[in-house]
Amino acid sequence: xxxxxxxxxxxDGGGVRGLSSLMILDGLMxxxxxxxxxxxxxxxxxxxxxxxxxxIAVMLGRLRMTVHECIExxxxxxxxxxxxxxxxxxxxxxxxxxxxxxxxxxxxxEILRARDLNEDVLLxxxxxxxxxxxxxxxxxxxxTVCLASYGSPRSKNLQLLNSATxxxxxxxxxxxxxxxxxxxxxxxxxxxxDGALGANNPIYMDTVFKQMQAxxxxxxxxxxxxxxxxxxxxxxxxxxxxxxxxxxxxxxxEQCLLPRRLxxxxxxxxxIFVLHGLGGIGKTQLAADFARRHRATFSSVFWLDGRSEDRxxxxxxxxxxxxxxxxxxxxxxxxxxxxxxxxxxxxxxVLGWLAxxxxxxxxxxxxxxxxxxxQGGTTSAFDVRRYLPSDHxxxxxxTRLSQLEQLGNxxxxxxxxxxxxDLSKAIFEQWYGGELVLDTAGRELLGLLDGLPLALAQAAxxxxxxxxxxxSDQDRLSEAEAMYQRALQGYEKGLGPxxxxxxxxxxxxxxxxxxxGRLPEAEAMLQRALQGFEKxxxxxxxxxxxxxxxxxxxxxxxxxxxxxxVMLQWALQGFEKTLGPDHLSSLDTVHNLGxxxxxxxxxxxxETMYQRALQGFEKxxxxxxxxxxxxxxxxxxxxxxxGRLPEAEAMLQRALQGFEKTLRPDHPWTLExxxxxxxxxxxxxxxxxxxxx
Numbered sequence: 001x002x003x004x005x006x007x008x009x010x011x012d013g014g015g016v017r018g019l020s021s022l023m024i025l026d027g028l029m030x031x032x033x034x035x036x037x038x039x040x041x042x043x044x045x046x047x048x049x050x051x052x053x054x055x056i057a058v059m060l061g062r063l064r065m066t067v068h069e070c071i072e073x074x075x076x077x078x079x080x081x082x083x084x085x086x087x088x089x090x091x092x093x094x095x096x097x098x099x100x101x102x103x104x105x106x107x108x109x110e111i112l113r114a115r116d117l118n119e120d121v122l123l124x125x126x127x128x129x130x131x132x133x134x135x136x137x138x139x140x141x142x143x144t145v146c147l148a149s150y151g152s153p154r155s156k157n158l159q160l161l162n163s164a165t166x167x168x169x170x171x172x173x174x175x176x177x178x179x180x181x182x183x184x185x186x187x188x189x190x191x192x193x194d195g196a197l198g199a200n201n202p203i204y205m206d207t208v209f210k211q212m213q214a215x216x217x218x219x220x221x222x223x224x225x226x227x228x229x230x231x232x233x234x235x236x237x238x239x240x241x242x243x244x245x246x247x248x249x250x251x252x253x254e255q256c257l258l259p260r261r262l263x264x265x266x267x268x269x270x271x272i273f274v275l276h277g278l279g280g281i282g283k284t285q286l287a288a289d290f291a292r293r294h295r296a297t298f299s300s301v302f303w304l305d306g307r308s309e310d311r312x313x314x315x316x317x318x319x320x321x322x323x324x325x326x327x328x329x330x331x332x333x334x335x336x337x338x339x340x341x342x343x344x345x346x347x348x349x350v351l352g353w354l355a356x357x358x359x360x361x362x363x364x365x366x367x368x369x370x371x372x373x374x375q376g377g378t379t380s381a382f383d384v385r386r387y388l389p390s391d392h393x394x395x396x397x398x399t400r401l402s403q404l405e406q407l408g409n410x411x412x413x414x415x416x417x418x419x420x421x422d423l424s425k426a427i428f429e430q431w432y433g434g435e436l437v438l439d440t441a442g443r444e445l446l447g448l449l450d451g452l453p454l455a456l457a458q459a460a461x462x463x464x465x466x467x468x469x470x471x472s473d474q475d476r477l478s479e480a481e482a483m484y485q486r487a488l489q490g491y492e493k494g495l496g497p498x499x500x501x502x503x504x505x506x507x508x509x510x511x512x513x514x515x516x517g518r519l520p521e522a523e524a525m526l527q528r529a530l531q532g533f534e535k536x537x538x539x540x541x542x543x544x545x546x547x548x549x550x551x552x553x554x555x556x557x558x559x560x561x562x563x564x565x566v567m568l569q570w571a572l573q574g575f576e577k578t579l580g581p582d583h584l585s586s587l588d589t590v591h592n593l594g595x596x597x598x599x600x601x602x603x604x605x606x607e608t609m610y611q612r613a614l615q616g617f618e619k620x621x622x623x624x625x626x627x628x629x630x631x632x633x634x635x636x637x638x639x640x641x642x643g644r645l646p647e648a649e650a651m652l653q654r655a656l657q658g659f660e661k662t663l664r665p666d667h668p669w670t671l672e673x674x675x676x677x678x679x680x681x682x683x684x685x686x687x688x689x690x691x692x693x
Contacts, residue, residue, distance in 0.1 A: 008045045013051025026067040040129040054134030054173030061132035110169040134173035136192040230300040257394040259361040272395045277416035282400040282453035299361040306369035308559030309382035316345035316599040355390035369399045418451030431460035503532040540574040587616040629658040
């Protein structure tokens with residue numbers, strides 16, 4: 001064609017709607033030359049497309065069809081291929097494409113044979129005047145990849161250029177998630193899905209804005225894809241569906257802790273942020289929110305239980321099997337610590353891995369370091385500085401102890417204070433599920449709760465569950481302890497100290513103290529209730545076992561893990577004896593034991609408990625109940641920690657499908673499962689072998 005201007009043709013996807021692109025193009029070619037409309041390959045210097053637009057690009061550019069020939073071929077292809085399948089779930093738990101990928105492949109090969117071409121002819125055609133490319137997305141890296149008919153000085157993947165066939169390129173650009181299965185191409189079997197999400201033209205301005213905003217956020221904290229990346233785990237980290245953003249506080253954490261991609265590694269210095277404040281002020285939830293927001297920016301996020309040195313060491317040891325294989329000795333990576341010596345070795349190996357000079361982008365969160373070793377403390381007090389592995393990385397400490405400020409510089413410590421009225425209202429409404437009118441009564445209620453996030457959340461949840469009118473029952477909320485104390489005195493005087501009503505009030509007072517963070521007083525109340533119920537009804541009565549469970553939860557709060565196991569085993573044996581092994585109380589306790597064993601690194605015992613809980617929940621509640629899906633998800637994380645890829649993938653895929661069905665796509669549990677799957681795929685090669693082995 002005459003002229004020296006470069007002519008480019010871009011074709012978006014859209015399924016069978018791609019026919020409209022051809023209709024427009026037909027009119028355009030007729031405008032160019034009404035008597036003899038040119039082939040697009042003769043008019044355009046380059047034709048590119050994505051998804052079904054990529055199919056059209058190949059037919060017009062690489063196969064040099066006229067528009068009419070392409071319309072005929074595309075219509076035939078649509079009739080054969082875009083026919084829904086009846087099943088969408090594979091045996092291994094993966095989502096199966098809605099349309100038949102084999103039919104698409106066969107139809108493309110049929111088109112090639114009709115044009116006297118070998119069905120395995122390469123997309124590569126460097127001599128052609130019209131260059132062709134199609135967009136696909138690498139499943140491993142999520143990067144957009146151009147499969148092209150030509151090479152260039154900037155080409156990074158000559159293997160794909162010299163190996164991708166026409167039918168493979170068409171399959172790759174069309175492999176939209178949920179519509180067609182992915183395809184592996186090249187000597188390394190790199191898997192591709194379609195490129196529509198990254199390469200289709202934006203239609204609305206707000207879409208463009210979101211992309212620009214995402215780009216800016218990515219520049220501020222690029223994702224880490226280096227050799228030290230580990231699977232993000234929620235184990236031990238609190239999950240809240242009702243967290244209310246505290247943006248200014250989060251911004252301070254970001255400024256201090258986010259990794260900086262410095263040119264020279266020796267420029268990296270350890271960053272410590274100490275977040276201190278009253279109990280119930282929201283330190284742990286703020287730290288958990290920060291970890292979830294920026295988990296992809298860090299190479300690893302390890303959540304460590306700082307309530308006692310024993311719990312901290314168990315947390316560190318449990319991180320060992322999340323470290324890529326080969327980067328720590330097999331003694332710690334494969335085995336579960338069964339003795340104090342094994343535990344010491346695992347802790348040493350994990351700290352040594354974190355101290356590697358080029359492993360600088362990790363985040364350690366020491367949560368609830370509340371025992372002061374310098375002032376005597378208790379037997380669980382310890383010096384957290386002994387567990388800071390090196391002079392690099394990021395460390396976040398939550399504590400009630402203001403003296404721990406000295407661990408960070410003055411810029412990187414923060415006393416988390418009570419929230420203001422606006423944030424108090426937002427927290428209350430999030431947990432209450434309704435509006436709180438800020439009239440005189442509403443403001444009085446918020447004043448009683450005193451800006452403490454935990455108190456706001458508990459009060460709102462209590463109002464929601466009991467149906468209390470939040471505008472008229474403030475006195476009952478503020479006088480709960482006084483009411484229990486008066487009731488206890490009355491029951492003791494009128495009924496005696498061992499009457500069931502007296503003991504129930506003692507138990508409730510213990511729970512109230514626990515919620516207030518008054519743990520020694522809570523333990524005294526619950527111990528008294530337990531002794532009374534056991535004496536009156538025996539060790540296997542429902543009231544006794546319920547108190548045993550409450551005491552076990554309190555011991556967990558205090559970091560006394562051996563006593564937690566004793567309480568849970570007692571509760572389990574009692575529930576099984578009185579209610580049966582398949583009762584929900586029994587199954588909940590079985591699941592809690594599995595979680596405890598997993599936290600302790602006792603993975604085989606944890607698997608046994610989780611499997612039993614899963615079978616029971618499926619039978620009692622069905623496959624899509626939250627308890628069932630939570631157990632499925634935990635099993636997936638357990639298998640991932642053990643390096644059992646197929647089982648981990650099947651469990652996480654099942655959990656994802658269930659959460660999407662029963663919750664919503666943007667629910668925190670759904671998003672966590674998506675992220676865990678992404679990291680699972682990233683950490684294993686195309687043949688299911690863990691990278692580094």
